[in-house]
Amino acid sequence: MNPQSTHIMAEFHGCTGDLNHKVHLEQAMRKAALAAGATVVKSCMHQFGSCGVSGILVLAESHLSIHTWPEHAFASADIYTCGAQCHPEKAHELLQEALQAEHCEIMVLRRGVLQSPSKSLRMHVVEHTLLPRRLQEHS
Amino acid sequence: MNPQSTHIMAEFHGCTGDLNHKVHLEQAMRKAALAAGATVVKSCMHQFGSCGVSGILVLAESHLSIHTWPEHAFASADIYTCGAQCHPEKAHELLQEALQAEHCEIMVLRRGVLQSPSKSLRMHVVEHTLLPRRLQEHS
Numbered sequence: 152m153n154p155q156s157t158h159i160m161a162e163f164h165g166c167t168g169d170l171n172h173k174v175h176l177e178q179a180m181r182k183a184a185l186a187a188g189a190t191v192v193k194s195c196m197h198q199f200g201s202c203g204v205s206g207i208l209v210l211a212e213s214h215l216s217i218h219t220w221p222e223h224a225f226a227s228a229d230i231y232t233c234g235a236q237c238h239p240e241k242a243h244e245l246l247q248e249a250l251q252a253e254h255c256e257i258m259v260l261r262r263g264v265l266q267s268p269s270k271s272l273r274m275h276v277v278e279h280t281l282l283p284r285r286l287q288e289h290s
Numbered sequence: 291m292n293p294q295s296t297h298i299m300a301e302f303h304g305c306t307g308d309l310n311h312k313v314h315l316e317q318a319m320r321k322a323a324l325a326a327g328a329t330v331v332k333s334c335m336h337q338f339g340s341c342g343v344s345g346i347l348v349l350a351e352s353h354l355s356i357h358t359w360p361e362h363a364f365a366s367a368d369i370y371t372c373g374a375q376c377h378p379e380k381a382h383e384l385l386q387e388a389l390q391a392e393h394c395e396i397m398v399l400r401r402g403v404l405q406s407p408s409k410s411l412r413m414h415v416v417e418h419t420l421l422p423r424r425l426q427e428h429s
Contacts (some may be wrong), residue, residue, distance in 0.1 A: 152340075152341060152359065153350050154357075154359045154362060154364050154366070156366075158299070160297070160399070160401070160413060162370065162401065162402070162412065162413060164404075171357060192336050192344075193332075193334050193336050194334075195332050195334035195346060195348055197331050197332050197348050202291060204332075204377055204384075205348050205349075205352065205353065207334060207346045207348060207353060207355070209334055209336050209344050210344075210347075211338075213343065213344065213345060213357050214355055214357075215354055216346070216355070216370075218293075218352050218353075218370075220291065220293045220365075220373075220402075223293060223404055225293050225402070225404060226295070227295075227401060227402060229368065230369075231357075231368075232428075233357075236377065242352075254409065256413055258411060258413050260299070260397075262299070262301065262366060263301070263359075263364070263366060265303075265364060270422075271420075272395055272418060272419075272420060273301065273394055273395060274299060274418070276302060276415070277410060280411075280415070281409065281410075281411060284312055285407075
């Protein structure tokens with residue numbers, strides 16, 4: 152498989168969704184992975200008492216991770232998919248909806264580029280923006 | 291816990307280490323996490339036949355992940371740690387050594403920033419560089 156990948160880093164602020172419910176979060180992550188067209192091969196969720204959840208899905212196409220800080224109404228997620236078949240932006244949309252984020256910052260990166268000259272920088276930022284919730288609701 | 295975090299994205303090219311050995315890779319990841327001063331709470335490794343390994347350690351401080359493409363002598367890793375106690379750059383050094391990478395590109399990002407104005411961009415790239423192996427060997 153070609154390692155060329157899209158990596159969406161997302162930070163969700165002002166979340167009113169339940170950031171401390173491991174089962175709820177895993178369900179949201181699985182739905183997000185499905186929406187992206189990815190295949191979940193393993194799941195690994197951990198609850199830090201009342202301090203939040205870390206969860207990671209190993210995908211056939213790389214991974215989807217989430218970390219939550221309920222006391223700050225904040226969560227971060229990484230959606231990292233190789234191959235042209237996946238649509239990680241769909242996963243991001245579902246996560247933002249599940250977390251009920253007031254707004255979200257995303258940075259989209261291109262990774263796993265092999266074909267450029269061997270000693271040059273290859274990772275690069277494709278997009279970096281804020282997504283207010285209303286844009287999602289009106290789309 | 292404060293969500294302010296350092297996220298090192300690393301891409302290892304020209305690897306001569308064994309990129310298809312799940313146990314070896316998990317050992318390297320655990321050593322790397324230990325070197326960074328992080329605490330491993332869960333491990334999730336998956337072998338894609340002869341096509342590589344995906345592995346993720348859930349850390350008390352976030353996560354450490356790796357994906358390998360043996361046919362391209364290529365691996366990518368993410369070392370994401372919150373809090374000021376961790377030194378993710380130490381984990382990166384150990385991974386580069388374990389993978390025997392000819393050279394490595396790293397991008398270091400600051401994440402989880404809460405205190406800036408609520409509607410501005412907060413994630414940012416702190417460093418983006420190539421690390422030839424000889425720099426590691428001579429350090």
